[in-house]
Amino acid sequence: MRNKRMSETKYSIILPTYNESENLPLIIWLIIKHMESENFEVIIVDDNSPDGTTQVALELQKIYGKEKIVVTGREKKLGLGSAYIHGMKFAKGDFVIIMDADLSHHPKFIEQFIQKQKEKNYDIVTGTRYAGDGGVHGWNIKRKAISRTANYVTQVLLRPGVSDLTGSFRLYKKRVLEKLVESCISKGYVFQMEMMVRANQFGFSVGEVPISFVDRQFGESKLGGNEIFQFLKGLLYLFSTT
Amino acid sequence: MTKLAQWLFGITLFLSIWLALLKDLTPIKVTDENFLWISLIPVGLIALFGIISLIIIAYRVSTFNNCDEAAKELLKEIDEAKKDLATKGFKFK
Ligand SMILES: Nc1nc2c(ncn2[C@@H]2O[C@H](COP(=O)(O)OP(=O)(O)OP(=O)(O)O)[C@@H](O)[C@H]2O)c(=O)[nH]1
Ligand SMILES: [Mg+2]
Numbered sequence: 001m002r003n004k005r006m007s008e009t010k011y012s013i014i015l016p017t018y019n020e021s022e023n024l025p026l027i028i029w030l031i032i033k034h035m036e037s038e039n040f041e042v043i044i045v046d047d048n049s050p051d052g053t054t055q056v057a058l059e060l061q062k063i064y065g066k067e068k069i070v071v072t073g074r075e076k077k078l079g080l081g082s083a084y085i086h087g088m089k090f091a092k093g094d095f096v097i098i099m100d101a102d103l104s105h106h107p108k109f110i111e112q113f114i115q116k117q118k119e120k121n122y123d124i125v126t127g128t129r130y131a132g133d134g135g136v137h138g139w140n141i142k143r144k145a146i147s148r149t150a151n152y153v154t155q156v157l158l159r160p161g162v163s164d165l166t167g168s169f170r171l172y173k174k175r176v177l178e179k180l181v182e183s184c185i186s187k188g189y190v191f192q193m194e195m196m197v198r199a200n201q202f203g204f205s206v207g208e209v210p211i212s213f214v215d216r217q218f219g220e221s222k223l224g225g226n227e228i229f230q231f232l233k234g235l236l237y238l239f240s241t242t
Numbered sequence: 243m244t245k246l247a248q249w250l251f252g253i254t255l256f257l258s259i260w261l262a263l264l265k266d267l268t269p270i271k272v273t274d275e276n277f278l279w280i281s282l283i284p285v286g287l288i289a290l291f292g293i294i295s296l297i298i299i300a301y302r303v304s305t306f307n308n309c310d311e312a313a314k315e316l317l318k319e320i321d322e323a324k325k326d327l328a329t330k331g332f333k334f335k
Contacts, residue, residue, distance in 0.1 A: 025332055029323040052335075063330050106316065135307025148302045152295065158245055212312035217320075240246040 011040040012093030016083035019051045020101045022218040028060050031107040045087040046073040081191040085181055097171045102216040105169040109211050113171040116207045123204035125171040127211035128164035138215030150231060157239050161200050162208060165193045169211060176204055189227060190234030197238050260284060
């Protein structure tokens, strides 16, 4: 017998997908497994992936029910930032969790985010690869060096008050996320950074939970070679405007 | 004040103090002996900052956790997931 729910707080997990038909069933299964004791829904935002991710999503919906799995999306690939905004419109929870669908973000950490949030009633809880037991798997020394350097430069120039600015595994109070999304104008990669910088500006409180980031096993990366250029551009933009 | 403005403010403040020192406008008197050292202060600070930064980054790269356990555990869970989903009638492509 399942225990009676501790509280009726509801959590909405937004899962943006593009060509994740291999990963989607696995991530959903993991979420269901690790969120057993919580009241939650998963909102899959699929941008009409050519590999049939939407059909997979609908099949999973049949298995787990419409209460748990909400399937939505756009006609074509419109980018990650706007996928969050789209998903948020469907969120019925008090809190919104944002994560990647490629198994880099393990759902077991969501419970830790939730406990962290309750500790000090944080507005935001962010996963961090750069502190405590956090880390990465499948990165060579070059990638680690680039990542650490980029993070260091960002810390020195922006002093954002959080250790992982570019990660996208986070929990937000719903109205906090709404406010942030409204005021962030960056696209793609830089969007995550701007969200945290603005959060700092608005005085939102942010808790951190160390996470292990395991590089994707299936499917292809959507972020291409000009990642570093995008990062520098975004950094300069935030440096000179915030 | 933006971060850029804060940096410009800080740099300007520092340069004015340094120039005042160099032009002998402060109680610390410039002599033939210390002139070279005083004129090298900015370069020295930049070099120091660079070296400290490199040490910090090198340390952080070398202590960046590898999470091998997490990866192993994930692979195990993926296996479980595939089996369980199959029994629930899900068809993998
Ligand atoms: N709906 C939607 N989802 C997207 C889009 N671009 C990326 N995604 C999803 O967003 C998440 C993160 O994208 P990734 O390609 O994994 O980006 P990344 O994590 O920086 O790069 P890698 O993990 O190295 O591949 C994944 O779940 C993608 O499927 C998009 O345009 N629309
Ligand atoms: Mg990824």
